[in-house]
Amino acid sequence: MNKFQNLFDDLFAKHGSQGWWPVTPQSCHNDDPKPIYGLLGKSEKQKLEIIFGAILTQNTSWKNVEKAIIELNKRDLIDIEKILKLRMDELGAVIRSSGYYNQKAKKLKEICTFLKKYPIAKLEKMDLLEVRKLLLAISGIGPETADSILLYALEKPVFVVDTYTRRLLLKEGWIDEKDSYDEIQKLFMDALPDDPQLFNEFHALIVSENKH
DNA sequence: CGCCAGGGCCTCA
DNA sequence: TGAGGCCATGGC
Numbered sequence: 001m002n003k004f005q006n007l008f009d010d011l012f013a014k015h016g017s018q019g020w021w022p023v024t025p026q027s028c029h030n031d032d033p034k035p036i037y038g039l040l041g042k043s044e045k046q047k048l049e050i051i052f053g054a055i056l057t058q059n060t061s062w063k064n065v066e067k068a069i070i071e072l073n074k075r076d077l078i079d080i081e082k083i084l085k086l087r088m089d090e091l092g093a094v095i096r097s098s099g100y101y102n103q104k105a106k107k108l109k110e111i112c113t114f115l116k117k118y119p120i121a122k123l124e125k126m127d128l129l130e131v132r133k134l135l136l137a138i139s140g141i142g143p144e145t146a147d148s149i150l151l152y153a154l155e156k157p158v159f160v161v162d163t164y165t166r167r168l169l170l171k172e173g174w175i176d177e178k179d180s181y182d183e184i185q186k187l188f189m190d191a192l193p194d195d196p197q198l199f200n201e202f203h204a205l206i207v208s209e210n211k212h
Numbered sequence: 213c214g215c216c217a218g219g220g221c222c223t224c225a
Numbered sequence: 226t227g228a229g230g231c232c233a234t235g236g237c
Contacts, residue, residue: 054218061217064235099234103220142220162218178227207218 003174004191008198011205015212018204021050021152022062024069047120047153049078054148055107055140056098068098080112107140114138120153128156143181151203157196159188160203164210 023046042050049069056065071094072078083091091105098104114134123131128150135146143161150156161184169175175184192198 057217058219059217059232060219060234061236064217064233067235097234099217100219100232101234103232107220140220144219148218160218164218203218210218 002191003172004188007172008192008202008205011209012201015205015208018201018208020200020204021053021148022066023049024066024073042153044120045078048080048115049073050153051111051115051120051149052078052108054145054152055111056095056104058100058104058145060099065098068095071095071097080115083108083112084116103140110138110140124154128158131156132158143185147185151196151199155196157194157199159185159192159199161185161188162203162207164206165203167210168206 023042049072052072053065053069056068075094077083077086077091077094086094088102088105088109091108092101095101095104095108118126118131118134131154132146132150135141135149136143141149147158147160150158151160161181165184166175169184169187170177174187188199188202192202
């Protein structure tokens with residue numbers, strides 16, 4: 001039992017199962033009537049909503065992102081073609097609450113263009129590192145956003161490192177300020193089995209821990 | 213009122 | 226490659 005396993009067990013005992021990524025009830029209407037949380041049985045639309053959410057939550061509180069996602073759902077815009085057809089200023093207005101809306105409107109269009117070429121179903125069958133490289137080549141998608149998409153939408157076994165992860169490991173004294181994203185990610189992935197469900201819960205628990 | 217959220221890009225050494 | 230500026234809303 002290593003210290004990362006112990007950390008997970010402690011957080012799990014404290015906060016319980018988190019069932020991430022949070023998906024809005026609206027996105028469940030189209031393909032599946034029941035609300036679904038956690039790893040299994042997500043619809044295409046829910047996966048797309050997760051991808052949009054991963055971009056919208058960049059340096060932004062989830063509360064503000066949730067409003068934007070609800071607005072997108074109201075207008076039936078969890079849809080690749082509709083996003084691409086929408087004018088930039090219109091899309092910006094819809095996602096306004098998530099902040100940086102001009103940049104994020106552009107990013108949503110970028111990812112939709114990408115998903116036309118590489119549909120989600122196709123990405124799911126591809127190699128993890130291959131997809132990661134493709135995502136990182138998209139302007140507006142950095143390591144955390146790419147890994148969030150890989151883990152929560154595509155269900156690939158990667159560990160997501162965010163500011164909360166850094167803060168917690170810094171507090172534990174396991175990392176240094178200067179340690180890179182990839183170095184921190186490697187610590188987790190070397191210490192833990194390649195289990196998407198475990199990485200999913202672990203990251204969600206770290207966020208929960210930091211909010212309390 | 214100021215601070216800062218589940219980042220990432222660009223610029224300039 | 227690394228530090229600093231920039232993007233922007235809403236909750237507290």
